[in-house]
Amino acid sequence: xxxxxxxxxxxxxxxxxxxxxxxxxxxxxxxxxxxxxxxxxxxxxxxxxxxxxxxxxxxxxxxxxxxxxxxxxxxxxxxxxxxxxxxxxxxxxxxxxxxxxxxxxxxxxxxxxxxxxxxxxxxxxxxxxxxxxxxxxxxxxxxxxxxxxxxxxxxxxxxxxxxxxxxxxxxxxxxxxxxxxxxxxxxxxxxxxxxxxxxxxxxx
Amino acid sequence: xxxxxxxxxxxxxxxxxxxxxxxxxxxxxxxxxxxxxxxxxxxxxxxxxxxxxxxxxxxxxxxxxxxxxxxxxxxxxxxxxxxxxxxxxxxxxxxxxxxxxxxxxxxxxxxxxxxxxxxxxxxxxxxxxxxxxxxxxxxxxxxxxxxxxxxxxxxxxxxxxxxxxxxxxxxxxxxxxxxxxxxxxxxxxxxxxxxxxxxxxxxxxxxxxxxxxxxxxxxxxxxxxxxxxxxxxxxxxxxxxxxxxxxxxxxxxxxxxxxxxxxxxxxxxxxxxxxxxxxxxxxxxxxxxxxxxxxxxxxxxxxxxxxxxxxxxxxxxxxxxxxxxxxxxxxxxxxxxxxxxxxxxxx
Numbered sequence: 220x221x222x223x224x225x226x227x228x229x230x231x232x233x234x235x236x237x238x239x240x241x242x243x244x245x246x247x248x249x250x251x252x253x254x255x256x257x258x259x260x261x262x263x264x265x266x267x268x269x270x271x272x273x274x275x276x277x278x279x280x281x282x283x284x285x286x287x288x289x290x291x292x293x294x295x296x297x298x299x300x301x302x303x304x305x306x307x308x309x310x311x312x313x314x315x316x317x318x319x320x321x322x323x324x325x326x327x328x329x330x331x332x333x334x335x336x337x338x339x340x341x342x343x344x345x346x347x348x349x350x351x352x353x354x355x356x357x358x359x360x361x362x363x364x365x366x367x368x369x370x371x372x373x374x375x376x377x378x379x380x381x382x383x384x385x386x387x388x389x390x391x392x393x394x395x396x397x398x399x400x401x402x403x404x405x406x407x408x409x410x411x412x413x414x415x416x417x418x419x420x421x422x423x
Numbered sequence: 424x425x426x427x428x429x430x431x432x433x434x435x436x437x438x439x440x441x442x443x444x445x446x447x448x449x450x451x452x453x454x455x456x457x458x459x460x461x462x463x464x465x466x467x468x469x470x471x472x473x474x475x476x477x478x479x480x481x482x483x484x485x486x487x488x489x490x491x492x493x494x495x496x497x498x499x500x501x502x503x504x505x506x507x508x509x510x511x512x513x514x515x516x517x518x519x520x521x522x523x524x525x526x527x528x529x530x531x532x533x534x535x536x537x538x539x540x541x542x543x544x545x546x547x548x549x550x551x552x553x554x555x556x557x558x559x560x561x562x563x564x565x566x567x568x569x570x571x572x573x574x575x576x577x578x579x580x581x582x583x584x585x586x587x588x589x590x591x592x593x594x595x596x597x598x599x600x601x602x603x604x605x606x607x608x609x610x611x612x613x614x615x616x617x618x619x620x621x622x623x624x625x626x627x628x629x630x631x632x633x634x635x636x637x638x639x640x641x642x643x644x645x646x647x648x649x650x651x652x653x654x655x656x657x658x659x660x661x662x663x664x665x666x667x668x669x670x671x672x673x674x675x676x677x678x679x680x681x682x683x684x685x686x687x688x689x690x691x692x693x694x695x696x697x698x699x700x701x702x703x704x705x706x707x708x709x710x711x712x713x714x715x716x717x718x719x720x721x722x723x724x725x726x727x728x729x730x731x732x733x734x735x736x737x738x739x740x741x742x743x744x745x746x747x748x749x750x751x752x753x754x755x756x757x758x759x760x761x762x763x764x765x766x767x768x769x770x
Contacts, residue, residue, distance in 0.1 A: 222434075248562060252509075255555070275544045283551025284581060287558065291577045294562050294570065350540050352601055397740065 227267055234260035247293045251286060258282050269345060272352045444536050448525050456672040457487035463724050470728040494668075497661035502565055505658065509563035514663050517556030517670035520549040524677055529604040531690045531708040542603040546681065547591055550636065553674065554580040557638070557645060557655045560667070564658040572654025575735065576638055576645035582742040583635040583642075589750035590629035593622055594685045596757050607689035613696035617688040621760065624753045626686040628746050630719060633678035635738070637671060639723055641730035642738060679719035680712070687715045 237257040244250045258281045265274035345351075359367050431439070461476065461483065468475025479485035501507055527542035529535040539545055554577060561573020595601055597618055598609040610617045619626050635642040646654040656667045683689060690708030694700045733741070 252559070271539075271541055272544070275541055275548045279544065279548040279551055283548060283554075284584065287551075287554055287577055287581055290558055290562075291574065291581075294558070295574065352541055352544075 223267055227264065230260045230263040230267070234264065247296065248290065251290050251293050254289075255282055255286050258286070268342065270351060272355055441536070445526075448536060449522060452522070452525065452673060452676070453669070455676060456669055457491065459672050459676060459720065460490070460668075461487050462720075463727070466721070466724045467728045470725075491665070494665040495662055499661040499663055500658070502658050504565045506563040506565070509559050510658075511663065513556050513560035513563060514659070514666035514670065515556070516559060517553060518666050518673065520553045521670045521673040521677060524549045527603060528680065528684070529607065529689065530712060532604070534709065535604060538604060539602070541601045543591060543595060543601045543606070546603075547588060550587075550674070550677070551580075551584055553636075553670070556667070556670065560659070561655040564655075566658050568651040568653075568657050569655050571651050572645045572657070576655060579638070579642065579644065579738060579742075580636055582739060583632040583746075586628055586742060586746035586750055587632040587636060589747065589754060590625040590632065591685070593625040593750065593754050593757050594618060596754065596761055597622060599761075603684060603689075606685060607691060610688040611691060611695070614688075614693050616695075617686065617691070619686040621765075622686060622753070622757065624749055626682065628750055629685070630678070630682050630722070632742075632746065633682065634723065634726060635742070637674045637678060637723075639671075639675065640727040641733050643732060644735055644738065675723050676716065676720060679723065680716045682719045683712060683715035687718075689715075 234257055237253045237260060240253040241250050241257060244253060258277060262274040262277045262282075265271075265277065464486070465475040465483070476483035476486040479489045501510060524546050526536045527539045527545050529538070557576040557580075558573045561569040561571075561576070564570075594606060598606040600606060600609070638645045644654075646656075651657075656664060659667060690712045692700065692703055692706065692708070692711055694703050
């Protein structure tokens with residue numbers, strides 16, 4: 220067994236363990252942290268496949284930003300576990316049915332028929348000066364230009380929609396206008412009153 | 424390396440060689456962190472017309488060692504209802520990324536542990552992972568002050584990371600590479616070839632975001648002694664607290680060094696292209712890098728002694744409404760300059 224293969228099994232085992240823990244943990248913060256571990260393991264596997272740009276971006280975007288916001292929300296939720304479990308048996312049959320349908324669908328699409336090893340040429344190890352980032356950028360901005368731009372537009376729409384949904388002006392809320400605060404001069408706030416000097420006391 | 428290769432199997436020798444290099448980076452860094460804390464107390468002392476620590480050793484030079492010994496022998500207290508594993512992992516999660524980031528850092532033209540193509544991206548990823556230490560510490564402590572500190576810190580770091588990332592995008596567009604060594608080489612020429620001039624707004628934004636990212640004054644709402652005691656590390660004591668402390672200062676040095684690398688030409692001599700260049704040619708590049716890093720490391724301390732803590736909404740406003748628009752505009756300016764091959768930075 221080569222060192223790379225050994226690493227692959229270590230990362231894969233950790234990934235499977237972490238993913239299982241995500242759905243079996245009772246504490247939602249633990250689940251989120253195991254999801255972070257799963258992302259890190261996936262990044263490790265991608266690194267082994269010489270996709271270093273994707274691996275680092277996975278850490279940067281999902282671990283460094285998305286999961287932080289996730290944790291941010293999950294930490295502050297006070298999940299009532301008892302009421303969550305109340306309807307468990309009632310919905311179990313429907314849940315199992317949906318799960319089976321989903322699993323079959325996924326297997327049909329991501330099966331060996333479409334994504335089997337023989338469908339792809341063997342991975343060629345690249346030289347040390349090969350830049351994964353450059354290649355990805357080249358493909359993204361030439362071959363996949365339109366899908367890429369479309370994805371960007373969809374994200375933009377999502378941003379606008381999210382802001383539109385949450386943006387509401389309440390008349391009673393008071394806002395500060397920092398530019399006004401900065402532009403204030405002493406003469407706007409303080410009135411200097413001139414008055415005749417009082418008579419000096421005579422010293423004897 | 425050859426010596427090790429001669430009596431050990433090749434793979435083992437390589438591993439030992441790398442570990443040796445890591446030790447060579449981490450040990451001086453730890454020493455630097457220790458004396459950075461002393462420098463902070465001395466500098467702020469002088470700024471406030473005090474003397475600062477002067478009892479341990481000559482001029483107080485033994486103070487960091489005394490502090491380290493004190494922290495090592497203090498009891499580590501585990502809060503009863505804390506989540507023990509996460510409580511103990513959290514300090515390591517702060518220190519780990521702060522140290523791991525140095526792996527791709529070029530100290531000189533040849534002096535780098537791992538000359539990685541995507542080095543800049545790697546550092547950005549690791550600095551963004553550092554926030555987990557703070558969040559997990561805040562949550563696992565099972566204390567409301569710690570949780571408040573963690574929530575504040577998470578919101579702040581995520582906000583400033585965007586501005587920081589955009590500032591780095593500007594550098595990467597100007598240098599045309601993600602490799603840290605190539606970024607320095609792109610600034611070769613003279614003092615005015617360095618990126619501080621064409622990317623000045625990005626320099627300011629990167630450094631200020633770095634201050635916010637390390638939770639330092641005036642952005643230290645995560646600690647906020649006067650409101651939430653000590654924020655996320657209120658329940659920590661002894662060595663676990665010391666590790667948080669180490670992580671924070673290692674991060675400050677990292678941000679200073681990165682700013683020096685990306686905007687002040689890293690190991691390049693400031694006298695390049697002038698008549699002084701041959702006179703100073705004996706100075707090793709790493710010394711220039713150290714001096715440039717020291718400028719920004721000093722700024723960290725100066726900020727702390729000067730500015731009052733920002734209000735939370737002011738922090739958010741500065742990050743989202745001021746920094747991000749400026750960086751986006753400046754990236755466009757830099758992109759245009761690169762396309763037009765504006766001499767001499769972008770040719």
